[in-house]
Amino acid sequence: MPNQAPLSLWLLIGLTSWLVSGHPQCLDYKPPFQPSKPLTFCSAYSSFGCCDSAQDAAIASRFRYLSEFLDHTGVNVCGRYIQDILCQECSPYAAHLYDAEDANTPLRELPGLCGNYCIEFWYRCRSMLGLILEDKDVSEMEGDISKFCRFLTLDDGNYCYPNVLTNAELNNGLGDMREDEEGCLQLCLQEVANGLRNPVAMVHANDGTHRFFIAEQVGFIWLYLPNGSRVDKPFLNVSKAVLTSPWAGDERGFLGVAMHPDFRNNGKFYVYYSIYAKREEKIRISEFHLSTDNVNMADHKSERVIMEITEPASNHNGGQILFGTDGYLYIFTGDGGRAGDPFGEFGNAQNKSSLLGKVLRINVTGNEQGPPYRIPPDNPFLRERGVRPEVYAYGVRNMWRCSVDRGDAVTGKGRGRVFCGDVGQNKFEEVDLIHKGGNYGWRAKEGFSCYDKKLCNNATLDDILPIFAYPHTVGRSVTGGYIYRGCQMPNLNGRYIFGDFMSGRLMSLKEDKEGKQWTYTEICMGQAKTCIYTTEIILVSKTTFFAAINPRRATGVFLFLFLFYYQGELYFLATGTPSAAAAAGAMYKIVDPSKRAPPGKCPVSPRPVPVKGKLVDFYPRQKLILKAESITTEPPPSPRPDQGQFNTTVKPHFTTKTPTFQRATSAPAYQTVSQLPKPTTSRKDLLQITTVKITTTWRKNETITATHRKPTLSWQDELMNLFTTRRRPYTTEAPHLITTMKSPRRTEFVSRKNEGKKSHGARRSKKKIVRKEKVKTLKRIKHGTVRLVNEENRLDRGRIEIHINGEWGTICNDRFDSQAGSVVCQQLGYPYVLQVARKAEFGEGKGLRILLDEVRCEGWEKTLLDCRRSKIGEHDCTHEEDVGVVCGMEEIYDEEEASLT
Ligand SMILES: *[C@@H]1O[C@H](CO)[C@@H](O)[C@H](O)[C@H]1NC(C)=O
Ligand SMILES: *[C@@H]1O[C@H](CO)[C@@H](O)[C@H](O)[C@H]1NC(C)=O
Ligand SMILES: *[C@@H]1O[C@H](CO)[C@@H](O)[C@H](O)[C@H]1NC(C)=O
Ligand SMILES: *[C@@H]1O[C@H](CO)[C@@H](O)[C@H](O)[C@H]1NC(C)=O
Ligand SMILES: *[C@@H]1O[C@H](CO)[C@@H](O)[C@H](O)[C@H]1NC(C)=O
Numbered sequence: 041m042p043n044q045a046p047l048s049l050w051l052l053i054g055l056t057s058w059l060v061s062g063h064p065q066c067l068d069y070k071p072p073f074q075p076s077k078p079l080t081f082c083s084a085y086s087s088f089g090c091c092d093s094a095q096d097a098a099i100a101s102r103f104r105y106l107s108e109f110l111d112h113t114g115v116n117v118c119g120r121y122i123q124d125i126l127c128q129e130c131s132p133y134a135a136h137l138y139d140a141e142d143a144n145t146p147l148r149e150l151p152g153l154c155g156n157y158c159i160e161f162w163y164r165c166r167s168m169l170g171l172i173l174e175d176k177d178v179s180e181m182e183g184d185i186s187k188f189c190r191f192l193t194l195d196d197g198n199y200c201y202p203n204v205l206t207n208a209e210l211n212n213g214l215g216d217m218r219e220d221e222e223g224c225l226q227l228c229l230q231e232v233a234n235g236l237r238n239p240v241a242m243v244h245a246n247d248g249t250h251r252f253f254i255a256e257q258v259g260f261i262w263l264y265l266p267n268g269s270r271v272d273k274p275f276l277n278v279s280k281a282v283l284t285s286p287w288a289g290d291e292r293g294f295l296g297v298a299m300h301p302d303f304r305n306n307g308k309f310y311v312y313y314s315i316y317a318k319r320e321e322k323i324r325i326s327e328f329h330l331s332t333d334n335v336n337m338a339d340h341k342s343e344r345v346i347m348e349i350t351e352p353a354s355n356h357n358g359g360q361i362l363f364g365t366d367g368y369l370y371i372f373t374g375d376g377g378r379a380g381d382p383f384g385e386f387g388n389a390q391n392k393s394s395l396l397g398k399v400l401r402i403n404v405t406g407n408e409q410g411p412p413y414r415i416p417p418d419n420p421f422l423r424e425r426g427v428r429p430e431v432y433a434y435g436v437r438n439m440w441r442c443s444v445d446r447g448d449a450v451t452g453k454g455r456g457r458v459f460c461g462d463v464g465q466n467k468f469e470e471v472d473l474i475h476k477g478g479n480y481g482w483r484a485k486e487g488f489s490c491y492d493k494k495l496c497n498n499a500t501l502d503d504i505l506p507i508f509a510y511p512h513t514v515g516r517s518v519t520g521g522y523i524y525r526g527c528q529m530p531n532l533n534g535r536y537i538f539g540d541f542m543s544g545r546l547m548s549l550k551e552d553k554e555g556k557q558w559t560y561t562e563i564c565m566g567q568a569k570t571c572i573y574t575t576e577i578i579l580v581s582k583t584t585f586f587a588a589i590n591p592r593r594a595t596g597v598f599l600f601l602f603l604f605y606y607q608g609e610l611y612f613l614a615t616g617t618p619s620a621a622a623a624a625g626a627m628y629k630i631v632d633p634s635k636r637a638p639p640g641k642c643p644v645s646p647r648p649v650p651v652k653g654k655l656v657d658f659y660p661r662q663k664l665i666l667k668a669e670s671i672t673t674e675p676p677p678s679p680r681p682d683q684g685q686f687n688t689t690v691k692p693h694f695t696t697k698t699p700t701f702q703r704a705t706s707a708p709a710y711q712t713v714s715q716l717p718k719p720t721t722s723r724k725d726l727l728q729i730t731t732v733k734i735t736t737t738w739r740k741n742e743t744i745t746a747t748h749r750k751p752t753l754s755w756q757d758e759l760m761n762l763f764t765t766r767r768r769p770y771t772t773e774a775p776h777l778i779t780t781m782k783s784p785r786r787t788e789f790v791s792r793k794n795e796g797k798k799s800h801g802a803r804r805s806k807k808k809i810v811r812k813e814k815v816k817t818l819k820r821i822k823h824g825t826v827r828l829v830n831e832e833n834r835l836d837r838g839r840i841e842i843h844i845n846g847e848w849g850t851i852c853n854d855r856f857d858s859q860a861g862s863v864v865c866q867q868l869g870y871p872y873v874l875q876v877a878r879k880a881e882f883g884e885g886k887g888l889r890i891l892l893d894e895v896r897c898e899g900w901e902k903t904l905l906d907c908r909r910s911k912i913g914e915h916d917c918t919h920e921e922d923v924g925v926v927c928g929m930e931e932i933y934d935e936e937e938a939s940l941t
């Protein structure tokens with residue numbers, strides 16, 4: 041594809057407002073959701089929040105681990121507070137409470153608290169600080185309530201824990217779609233493809249491969265793989281035959297494509313384009329099929345012309361083709377052009393002997409022998425003399441984009457309905473619901489009003505009114521859309537989303553229960569702050585969107601826009617320069633920032649396709665600008681180098697690796713929040729640190745309960761990584777804890793060098809604080825307590841260390857089995873042991889004594905000490921045989937992850 045003017049979306053963020061105002065968001069930067077099952081531990085977030093049951097169980101397990109360090113009184117005094125604090129990860133406002141909204145400050149380790157609560161917390165739980173706060177100068181805070189609360193209290197007294205739960209403003213309509221003051225719905229956009237020349241259509245083949253096909257007006261179809269990479273050779277190239285021109289607004293060209301419903305088996309698809317033949321302009325509908333030796337390319341020699349229709353003028357060429365749920369091909373033609381449908385006695389649209397200004401319906405299935413298409417036996421006008429049998433509906437001006445309703449996912453209601461946007465003449469744009477035999481009024485009517493008074497007043501008109509029409513003050517060329525029936529954005533369900541080509545407005549209609557009334561709501565690409573979930577999802581405000589997509593017309597309203605559908609999710613195509621020669625078009629996905637589907641509800645598992653030849657990777661053009669007062673044309677220093685549009689030499693942007701959300705260098709604990717220094721790396725940079733894959737290996741054939749899991753890390757895993765990396769690593773020194781309600785006490789500290797722990801790319805070089813107790817220890821660690829030690833600070837796996845008679849030690853045992861492993865996992869709160877690791881796969885516990893050997897368990901024992909075993913301290917093995925486990929909340933195990941090591 042040729043070079044083109046850069047198209048970048050500048051995201052403008054007012055940082056100041058960002059800090060004070062809030063919106064629901066999870067720590068993975070995504071919207072909260074309604075968990076599929078109620079949560080048992082963090083039950084306050086059962087109906088809406090950021091945790092599903094797996095995470096809930098992990099938090100419960102962490103709580104149990106912490107409780108081990110509390111005696112009975114301690115649990116009574118502090119337990120509830122610890123539970124509340126741990127559960128804030130599940131709060132729908134987790135991102136705010138942990139400062140994850142602000143890219144300029146490090147993530148907090150503990151959620152931001154309200155003043156009073158902080159004081160209570162300190163009095164009751166300060167002795168636990170060493171355990172729950174990582175790398176903080178805990179002594180200072182443990183001894184000084186004001187330091188502690190300066191560190192933890194949030195400035196906004198309504199927007200801190202626990203007041204955030206009761207604040208009416210924050211909880212009113214939580215999870216509902218957000219509206220601005222004018223009632224405009226706030227949605228986010230995600231860039232999916234770019235560098236397109238007047239992208240006029242996007243379809244998928246419904247063949248399980250999740251490939252998508254984008255058509256350009258010049259006569260190309262490009263094929264994209266589900267990860268956004270484009271096959272470098274066009275899927276179809278009919279550019280030589282297609283009639284179009286580079287002038288902006290030329291309506292001729294390659295206009296539509298539809299995949300046969302049985303594409304998977306017959307490889308057939310249909311295209312709609314303009315040609316010039318025998319000194320006439322025509323539209324042509326053709327059939328092609330797939331190449332026999334490349335599933336990513338059409339057989340260019342297979343073209344079979346289905347139909348050609350002469351166009352008396354160069355505008356109003358229609359262009360939509362689609363398959364209805366009845367299996368027939370629907371073709372939407374324009375009225376033939378010029379203004380006011382001037383052809384013949386009363387125009388083409390009302391003349392059923394003409395194929396122009398119509399919805400046509402034909403059968404192209406089983407056409408291998410005989411004519412290229414057949415007339416469906418129930419087409420409405422078969423018995424009328426002189427009428428074309430293909431006609432299904434009439435009175436159409438120039439329907440630009442029609443769609444088939446997939447129907448409600450549960451009830452199927454609405455399935456098969458066809459919606460169209462019909463572009464108006466001088467005054468009104470309309471949205472129609474197509475009925476068999478229906479007359480849509482043109483040129484007698486435009487929208488609800490009369491256009492040709494004589495025809496309009498003729499009693500025989502009997503037309504079907506639009507479901508919605510809008511005047512030219514709102515927009516001047518409707519682009520029909522889709523009823524959202526996808527899975528990922530529950531709030532959008534049932535909403536018809538469409539737009540206007542000229543004004544660039546996005547709009548929506550919602551039907552009432554009876555399907556009679558449609559309520560209009562505008563859609564805004566509103567507040568930037570609500571849309572930064574990942575670097576890939578960026579919302580743009582309306583003005584910035586226009587400015588971005590068309591930089592030369594910063595105040596412009598010119599937006600080329602189409603809406604399409606892929607896997608039930610909603611996408612649209614747009615360009616800032618509506619010329620078939622300018623590669624200024626892009627595709628966006630519509631994302632609702634208020635609520636997402638619960639994890640696991642919308643699984644995506646594309647069927648792989650063999651790829652011949654090269655792929656061109658996708659790089660989003662949109663950029664993040666931190667702090668900008670106004671629209672700027674100067675690119676700011678961007679975190680990622682501005683790569684060429686189809687630069688194949690650089691690493692792909694779409695990555696299967698999981699970003700880690702790590703803490704930046706943390707601030708000294710006793711500074712107030714506002715004094716916190718800027719981290720050396722911004723979160724944007726941190727987002728690009730990819731996870732180092734698990735380095736521990738274990739033998740697959742020893743997996744006991746393991747089965748397969750999704751090949752890539754799910755968002756839960758991401759979140760778990762986030763927390764495990766942010767959490768305090770299990771120290772090799774047992775913390776001795778007390779619970780006390782007394783006033784601050786003095787404690788002495790010695791610093792010791794961290795034993796060179798590395799984690800996930802970001803170096804930690806912090807001093808580990810080891811407390812030397814000077815105070816009475818109320819509780820010692822229980823006999824038989826276990827912990828898992830590993831390099832990545834993951835909670836669910838590691839070398840098993842056991843605490844016996846006041847010391848920690850290891851277990852060396854070459855026959856340690858799954859029953860013994862399950863005792864350990866259950867003790868730690870995990871229902872399953874996924875893997876037993878022998879031979880020091882999680883490292884040798886050097887420096888510790890080997891305390892157990894020959895452990896044989898039944899699986900029901902409370903601790904390993906209850907199993908058959910050697911005497912404590914007696915063993916005939918070395919640290920080289922130290923054992924470990926991988927525990928799990930589910931009976932599944934990521935084999936892929938293990939094999940990547
Ligand atoms: C498309 O086909 C034309 C000839 O039909 C050819 O000249 C052109 O190079 C092709 N373009 C691409 C990108 O394959
Ligand atoms: C279309 O015609 C073919 C061949 O006559 C027939 O087998 C098929 O059922 C028809 N399709 C539909 C959707 O009726
Ligand atoms: C209707 O269209 C047909 C085909 O284009 C044309 O021959 C005929 O004259 C038209 N009829 C009227 C009344 O305009
Ligand atoms: C009304 O329309 C019908 C058919 O479209 C036509 O035959 C008739 O003459 C029209 N009547 C008037 C009064 O224009
Ligand atoms: C592609 O990216 C590489 C690495 O960043 C760079 O060296 C090269 O110049 C780029 N090529 C183009 C065409 O932008």
Ligand SMILES: *[C@@H]1O[C@H](CO)[C@@H](O)[C@H](O)[C@H]1NC(C)=O
Nearest residue numbers: 265267269655657692693694
């Ligand atoms: C996209 O998927 C294809 C096929 O699976 C693969 O070859 C390609 O490397 C992937 N591209 C990126 C950027 O991950």
Ligand SMILES: *[C@@H]1O[C@H](CO)[C@@H](O)[C@H](O)[C@H]1NC(C)=O
Nearest residue numbers: 738739740741742743855878
């Ligand atoms: C596991 O597999 C390896 C090689 O794949 C084999 O040498 C070893 O004996 C197997 N272990 C068990 C316990 O089956």
